[in-house]
Amino acid sequence: MAAPVDRSAVDEIRLVALLVGLGGLAWRTWAAAGGWFYSDDFLLTQTAREQGFTLEMLLTPNDSQLMPLGMALAWLVTTADPFGWWAAALSLVVMQAGVLLSGWWMLRTVFGERWLLVPPLVLLAFCPMAIDTSLWWAAALNGLPAQTAFFVLVTAMVQWSRSRRWRWALLALGAFGLAVASGPRGALVALPVGLLVVFLLTPPGSAWSLPLRVLRHHWPVVALPALLGVGYLVLYRRTTPAPLDADAETEVLTVLWTMLTGTIGPSLLGGPWTWDVIADPISTPGAPTAVGAAATLGLAVAVGWWVVRGGRRRRVAAAILVVQLAATLVAIAFGRALQLGTGAALNTRYYPDVLVVLVLVLALVTMEPSAPRRAAEPRAAVLLRTVRGRLVAAGAVAFTVSCVISIVSYTLPWHAGFPARSFVTTAGSSLTSTPGPIADLEVPPLVQLPIHFPRNLPSQLLAPYGDAVDARLSGNDLRVLDDQGSSRPAGIRLGSRATDGPDEDCGWLVADEPITIEIDRDPLPVFPWTAINYAAGGRGAAVVTFDDREPFPIDVLQGPHTWFVNGDGAYSYLTIEMITPGLTMCVDAVSAGEPAAVP
Structure with a gap:
C-alpha cells in the first residue's frame, strides 16, 4: 500500500517549482525586452511582408529551414508592428513560458511530485546552453516550439503507456507535428523519445520480439507520428534547396571536441561566464578549454557509470544522451560546419534539443518514473537536516548563481546599440526626416551578412518601413546610407x-x-x-x-x-x-x- 501523501510537502515542492519557473521566466523577459532584431530576423520580416499570409509564405524556407510555424509567427509580428520589437519580444516570452510549463508538466507527470524534480527544473530554467533561443528571435522560432513539443511528446507517450487512451495518442501526434513545424531539427525528437518508448515503456521480453512488442503496445503513438515525419521530409526535399556544397568536408572529431568542451561542458557547470563577441551581438562561449574538458570528462565518467552499474533505467538514460549528442554532432558537422567551420559548434542556437534531453536524462538517473503522488515526501525542513539534502540545495543555488553570471554577460551586448539595431533604427528616422531616393547598396556586413544578397540591400532589408524607403539602382542626385544608417x-x-x-x-x-x-x-x-x-x-x-x-x-x-x-x-x-x-x-x-x- 502506498504511503500517504503529506500535502504540506507537496505544497512546498510546488512553491519551489513555481519560484524556479518564475525566476527562469523573469530573466528571459528581461533579456527579451531589451533585445532587437538581428540577421535572420530581417529575412523573416521581409518574407512575411512581401508574400503575406499564404501557403507559399508558410512553405518558404528561411535559410534552409522549412519552418511554417515560425513563418506564421513572423507574419503576425510583422503585421502587428513592422520593426516593432515589442511584438517579437512578447512572442519570445510566451514561447519560453510554454517551455517552462511543459517541462514542469512532464516532470511531475512522469516522476511524481518529488523534491528531486527541482534540479532538472533548475537546469531547464537557468542553464545558458541554448541561450541564443532566449534573445535571437529567429533561433527561438526554431528552438522553443521544438522544446515544448519534446516535453509534451514525452508526457503523452508515458500517459499512453499507462492508460492506452486515444487522447494521449492524438496529443503525441500533435506534439510531433509541432516539432516538425518548427524546423527540420524538430524531427530529431523522434530519437530520444523513441528510445524511451522502446526500452522503458515497452513490456520486457526477448530481444527478437522487441519490434513486435513495440508495435503491439504502441502502434498508434509510433505509426501516426512516423507517417507525419515522412510527409514532412518529403515536403522538405521538394521545397528546400541544399544550402551547402555537398562536396565540402569538415573535421568531425574537432567538431565533437568543440561541441563538448566548448559549449556543453561549461554550460553544465553554469558557464561559460565569459563570452567572445564574434558578430555583435552574437557571442560564443569563452570558457577556458581546461574547464570544458574537465566537465566533459565528468560527464563521460557518469555515462560510463550508468552503463556499467546503473541498472536498466540509467542505461536507457545514457543511451538517450549519447544518441542525442551523436545526432547533434551529425547535424552540426554536416550542416553549418561545412559553411562556418568547426567553430559552428560554439553557436548555442544549435543546442535547444540537447538541453531538454539533458533535463529528461537527469530526471531518469535520479528518479524512477511513477504516477503522480505515489508516495510521501519529507518537508523541506526535514530534508535540509540531511547532508544529501543540503548538498543538493547548495548545488542548485551555486549552479543558479553561476548561470545568472553567464546570462547577464551574454545579454548585455543585445541590450546595447549593436550595429544592426543602430543602423536600421537610424535609417528609419533619417529616411523620414530627409526623404529622397537612395542608392540600393549592400549594408555593412555586421548589419546583414553578404551571403544573404540581395536581401542585404536597403530595398529589402528596410522594406517594413514602407514608402519611406525609395532605393534605386539609378537616378538623379541619389543619396547613400552611411555605415551608421544616416x-x-x-x-x-x-x-x-x-x-x-x-x-x-x-x-x-x-x-x-x-x-x-x-x-x-x-x-x-x-x-x-x-x-x-x-x-x-x-x-x-x-x-x-x-x-x-x-x-x-x-x-x-x-x-x-x-x-x-x-x-x-x-x-x-x-x-x-x-x-x-x-x-x-x-x-x-x-x-x-x-x-x-x-x-
Missing part, C-alpha cells in the same frame, strides 16, 4: 575619373550628336557605379550606353544634377545620346567606382 549625399570613390571634356565652359556638350567618353577600366570594381555630373537647359530624356551593351535611360532634369547608375559590369567607354529634340546638356565630370557618402 542618409547622406553620394559620391564615387576607389575608381576612375574621365579626363576633362574638350569644351572649357561645358566639358562635353550633348546635343544633336551622341558623345563618347573613355575611362580607365583597370581600377573599376566588377560592378561599378557611374556618376555623371551634368547641367541641362530643360527637362527631357537621354540614354547612356556602356561599351556596346544595352542602353540605360536618363531622366534629364533642368539645372545642375548628378545622375547615378549601377551598370552591368566594368567598361572602357560610355556613350551619351540625347533623346529629346532640341535639348542640350553639359557633362562636366564622369566618375566610376564605389559609391560612398560625400565627406
Whole structure:
C-alpha cells in the first residue's frame, strides 16, 4: 500500500517549482525586452511582408529551414508592428513560458511530485546552453516550439503507456507535428523519445520480439507520428534547396571536441561566464578549454557509470544522451560546419534539443518514473537536516548563481546599440526626416551578412518601413546610407575619373550628336557605379550606353544634377545620346567606382 501523501510537502515542492519557473521566466523577459532584431530576423520580416499570409509564405524556407510555424509567427509580428520589437519580444516570452510549463508538466507527470524534480527544473530554467533561443528571435522560432513539443511528446507517450487512451495518442501526434513545424531539427525528437518508448515503456521480453512488442503496445503513438515525419521530409526535399556544397568536408572529431568542451561542458557547470563577441551581438562561449574538458570528462565518467552499474533505467538514460549528442554532432558537422567551420559548434542556437534531453536524462538517473503522488515526501525542513539534502540545495543555488553570471554577460551586448539595431533604427528616422531616393547598396556586413544578397540591400532589408524607403539602382542626385544608417549625399570613390571634356565652359556638350567618353577600366570594381555630373537647359530624356551593351535611360532634369547608375559590369567607354529634340546638356565630370557618402 502506498504511503500517504503529506500535502504540506507537496505544497512546498510546488512553491519551489513555481519560484524556479518564475525566476527562469523573469530573466528571459528581461533579456527579451531589451533585445532587437538581428540577421535572420530581417529575412523573416521581409518574407512575411512581401508574400503575406499564404501557403507559399508558410512553405518558404528561411535559410534552409522549412519552418511554417515560425513563418506564421513572423507574419503576425510583422503585421502587428513592422520593426516593432515589442511584438517579437512578447512572442519570445510566451514561447519560453510554454517551455517552462511543459517541462514542469512532464516532470511531475512522469516522476511524481518529488523534491528531486527541482534540479532538472533548475537546469531547464537557468542553464545558458541554448541561450541564443532566449534573445535571437529567429533561433527561438526554431528552438522553443521544438522544446515544448519534446516535453509534451514525452508526457503523452508515458500517459499512453499507462492508460492506452486515444487522447494521449492524438496529443503525441500533435506534439510531433509541432516539432516538425518548427524546423527540420524538430524531427530529431523522434530519437530520444523513441528510445524511451522502446526500452522503458515497452513490456520486457526477448530481444527478437522487441519490434513486435513495440508495435503491439504502441502502434498508434509510433505509426501516426512516423507517417507525419515522412510527409514532412518529403515536403522538405521538394521545397528546400541544399544550402551547402555537398562536396565540402569538415573535421568531425574537432567538431565533437568543440561541441563538448566548448559549449556543453561549461554550460553544465553554469558557464561559460565569459563570452567572445564574434558578430555583435552574437557571442560564443569563452570558457577556458581546461574547464570544458574537465566537465566533459565528468560527464563521460557518469555515462560510463550508468552503463556499467546503473541498472536498466540509467542505461536507457545514457543511451538517450549519447544518441542525442551523436545526432547533434551529425547535424552540426554536416550542416553549418561545412559553411562556418568547426567553430559552428560554439553557436548555442544549435543546442535547444540537447538541453531538454539533458533535463529528461537527469530526471531518469535520479528518479524512477511513477504516477503522480505515489508516495510521501519529507518537508523541506526535514530534508535540509540531511547532508544529501543540503548538498543538493547548495548545488542548485551555486549552479543558479553561476548561470545568472553567464546570462547577464551574454545579454548585455543585445541590450546595447549593436550595429544592426543602430543602423536600421537610424535609417528609419533619417529616411523620414530627409526623404529622397537612395542608392540600393549592400549594408555593412555586421548589419546583414553578404551571403544573404540581395536581401542585404536597403530595398529589402528596410522594406517594413514602407514608402519611406525609395532605393534605386539609378537616378538623379541619389543619396547613400552611411555605415551608421544616416542618409547622406553620394559620391564615387576607389575608381576612375574621365579626363576633362574638350569644351572649357561645358566639358562635353550633348546635343544633336551622341558623345563618347573613355575611362580607365583597370581600377573599376566588377560592378561599378557611374556618376555623371551634368547641367541641362530643360527637362527631357537621354540614354547612356556602356561599351556596346544595352542602353540605360536618363531622366534629364533642368539645372545642375548628378545622375547615378549601377551598370552591368566594368567598361572602357560610355556613350551619351540625347533623346529629346532640341535639348542640350553639359557633362562636366564622369566618375566610376564605389559609391560612398560625400565627406
